[in-house]
Amino acid sequence: MNRPQTQSKKLISKADVLHLVSFGGTKLNExxxxxxxxQPIRFSQNFIRWDLEEVNNWIEEQKAARV
Known part of the structure; x- marks a missing residue:
């Protein structure tokens, strides 16, 4: 069964983001x-998620910018 494109997006928590990028919450907030x-997606004040694809793209951009 094929899923529509909008359902294939994965949202991840701050803890998941921190695990992927390997730095602390203060640096992430900065x-x-x-x-x-x-930018995170805020569903409510305490329910915040990031788009996994956007985070992975950011990581790839950082890798590409290396000298």
Whole structure:
């Protein structure tokens, strides 16, 4: 069965993001605030998720920017 494209998006928690990028919550918050990291999706004040594809794309951009 084929899923529509919109259902294939995976949303991940802050803990999952921190595990992927290997830095702390303070650094993540700084980057988000400075618009240097994918912006979270806020469903409510305490329910925040990131799009996994956006986070993976950000990681790839960082790798490509290496000198």
């Amino acid at each position: 980057l988000v605030k400075a618009k240097q990291f994918p």
